[in-house]
Amino acid sequence: MKIIVGFGNPGSKYNFTRHNLGFLALDFYAKIHKLDWQNKPKFNAVIAKNDETNSLLIKAQTYYNEVGQSIRAILDFYKLHPQDILVICDDFNLEFGKVRFRERGSAGGNNGLKSIATHLGTEDFPRLRIGTANDALRSKIGDTDFVLSRFTSEEYEKLPEILKEISVFIDKK
Numbered sequence: 001m002k003i004i005v006g007f008g009n010p011g012s013k014y015n016f017t018r019h020n021l022g023f024l025a026l027d028f029y030a031k032i033h034k035l036d037w038q039n040k041p042k043f044n045a046v047i048a049k050n051d052e053t054n055s056l057l058i059k060a061q062t063y064y065n066e067v068g069q070s071i072r073a074i075l076d077f078y079k080l081h082p083q084d085i086l087v088i089c090d091d092f093n094l095e096f097g098k099v100r101f102r103e104r105g106s107a108g109g110n111n112g113l114k115s116i117a118t119h120l121g122t123e124d125f126p127r128l129r130i131g132t133a134n135d136a137l138r139s140k141i142g143d144t145d146f147v148l149s150r151f152t153s154e155e156y157e158k159l160p161e162i163l164k165e166i167s168v169f170i171d172k173k
Contacts, residue, residue, distance in 0.1 A: 001054050001055065001056065001078055001080060001084065002053065002054065002055040002056075002084060002085075002086065002173070003055070003056050003058055003071070003074060003075070003078075003080060003084055003085040003086070004026065004029075004055055004056065004057050004058065004085070004086045004088065004170060004173075005022070005058045005060070005067065005071060005085055005086065005087045005088065005116075006021075006022030006023045006024075006025050006026035006057070006058070006059055006088045006089075007019070007020075007021075007022035007023070007060075007064055007067060007087065007088065007089040007090065007112045008020035008021070008022050008023030008024070008059060008064060009023075009063050009064050010059075010061045010063065014148070016150050016151060016156070017147070017148050017149060017150055017151075018090050018092065018132040018146065018147050018148070018149060018150075018151065019064055019090055019147040019148055020090075021088075021089070021090040021130050021132060022059075022087075022088040022089050022090065022130075023059050024159070024163065025088050025130070025163055025166045025167075026048070026057045026058075026059055026088070028163040028164075028166070028167060029057065029163075029166070029167045029170055030048045030057055032167060033050060033052075035048040035049065035050055035057065036048060037059075042073070042077075043058075043060075043070055043073050043074050043077070044060060044061050044062050044069065044070045044073070045058050045059060045060045045061055045062075045070045045074065046058075046059045046061060047059075053171070056074070058070070058071070058074060064111065064112045065111040065112060065114075065115055066115055067112045067115050067116060068112075068114075068115035068116040068117070068118055068119030068120065069115070069119060071085065071116055071119065071120070072119040072120060075120070082120045082122050082124055082125040083124065083125060083126070085116075085125050085126065086126045086127070086128060086170070086173055087112075087113065087116065087125065087126065087127040087128065088127075088128045088130065088166065088170075089110060089112055089113065089127065089128075089129055089130070090129070090130055090131075090132045090147065091108070091110065091129040091130065091131055091132065091133075092131075092132050092133055092134075092138060092143070092146060092147060093108070093109075093131075093133060094129055094130070094131030094132070094133055095131045095133050096131050096132060096133050096134060096155055096158070097130075097131055097158055097161075097162045098130075098131035099128060099129070099130055099131070099162070099165055099166065099169065100128070100129045100131075101126070101127070101128050101129075101169070102126070102127055102129075103124075103126050104123055104124040104125065104126070105123060105127065106123060107123070113127065126173075128166065128169060130162065130166065132147075134146075134152065134155070137149065137152070
């Protein structure tokens with residue numbers, strides 16, 4: 001079984017913010033594969049099961065910085081290992097729309113990745129980072145407000161292609 005984790009914050013006020021790009025990617029994937037989301041309070045997550053690929057899509061409801069709590073509970077329940085997950089997260093240090101995959105690595109300042117590494121006791125888990133950089137905007141409002149900001153209209157127009165690329169990657173993984 002494969003666990004695909006999209007980072008984000010619960011609640012409609014975070015929809016289409018940079019930090020919710022992981023949730024957005026999973027919502028897009030679930031829609032094109034006709035998967036239904038179910039609330040799973042014991043995991044503090046919303047989960048969609050893909051029987052064709054024997055995978056679970058996970059949107060932790062713990063808020064971005066505490067995603068590791070939910071992932072640890074899911075891995076323990078299903079008796080899986082850190083290498084069985086794929087994390088999809090935003091990265092404001094990558095060019096907007098750039099997709100970068102690594103089998104393992106440091107958190108690189110990403111608090112969600114730090115949370116998973118802390119709860120799993122390792123940084124050896126696959127991650128797909130999606131670039132959200134917009135240096136002009138980020139320099140005006142600072143990092144915290146930047147990650148919680150919505151996409152510009154130009155960025156929003158590019159999202160479908162980015163989300164398609166992520167979906168193809170998930171299917172190949």
